[in-house]
Amino acid sequence: MKQRLISSFFAIILLILVVFSNQYVFDVAVVLISAMGIFEVITALGLSEYKIMTSISVLMPLVFMLISYFAWEYAFAAVFLFVAAYLLVMLFDHKRYSFTTAAMFMMISLMVTFAFIHVSLTRHLANGILNVFVIFIGSWITDTCAYFTGFAIGKHKLAPSVSPKKTIEGSIGGIVGVTVILAAYTAIMGNIMDSITVNVTSAICVGLICGVISQFGDLCASVIKRENNIKDFGKIMPGHGGVMDRFDSFIFVAPVVYYFLNSFPIFI
Numbered sequence: 001m002k003q004r005l006i007s008s009f010f011a012i013i014l015l016i017l018v019v020f021s022n023q024y025v026f027d028v029a030v031v032l033i034s035a036m037g038i039f040e041v042i043t044a045l046g047l048s049e050y051k052i053m054t055s056i057s058v059l060m061p062l063v064f065m066l067i068s069y070f071a072w073e074y075a076f077a078a079v080f081l082f083v084a085a086y087l088l089v090m091l092f093d094h095k096r097y098s099f100t101t102a103a104m105f106m107m108i109s110l111m112v113t114f115a116f117i118h119v120s121l122t123r124h125l126a127n128g129i130l131n132v133f134v135i136f137i138g139s140w141i142t143d144t145c146a147y148f149t150g151f152a153i154g155k156h157k158l159a160p161s162v163s164p165k166k167t168i169e170g171s172i173g174g175i176v177g178v179t180v181i182l183a184a185y186t187a188i189m190g191n192i193m194d195s196i197t198v199n200v201t202s203a204i205c206v207g208l209i210c211g212v213i214s215q216f217g218d219l220c221a222s223v224i225k226r227e228n229n230i231k232d233f234g235k236i237m238p239g240h241g242g243v244m245d246r247f248d249s250f251i252f253v254a255p256v257v258y259y260f261l262n263s264f265p266i267f268i
Contacts, residue, residue: 034061034116037243040234057109118254127267135257138210139249142174149173163222175211182207202264213252221248
């Protein structure tokens, strides 16, 4: 627990520095973390020996970040080119690269890249810094509240074949906890910053949505780890695991928060 708290302390400091930096520094950090996350999952699943597909995969976040700046209308074309690249590698070296291998690389890379790209897109919205913290709260506070609620009163298993320690009580605690904290965060920011108005109703809706889908992201990651007999995706954060062990819930949360805030902003 001590190691976990120390890691969390330094990670939070680094996170705050990155979020409050300018947009370009933030986006560079997003690309690096995305590439690390992709490489981490590839390695954990025993796929890093496939050098060509690994190289294609870790380049994907950079390509989509550049597209988000200069030519977002070509995003689908980029998806096609990456899919074609994996398939062509399979074609020309089919004895080494199977279709199953190519499909795993495509899924891992697209899943992680799209999650993190939407963190960057959220930062580009009006009041982007405040909105980015909505993603962090929606992901991590859900997990924290679910953990402590489950530890205190959890009795009924949520998904025992996937994650035996998770409970229904913990799940409900995560949903309620993140909704309350997100509403409180919104109200506090509204009182501190005179230049903005806040929509607490939107914050409550986001909290409820994040409380549910964050846990889906976590459970999906648990399925992947259980199928491959691994505890964590990596070891970069002592006591926590790897990048994707901390950001697995972003897979669902980041895109949903971005599209929700586009239509129903919290900070106006």
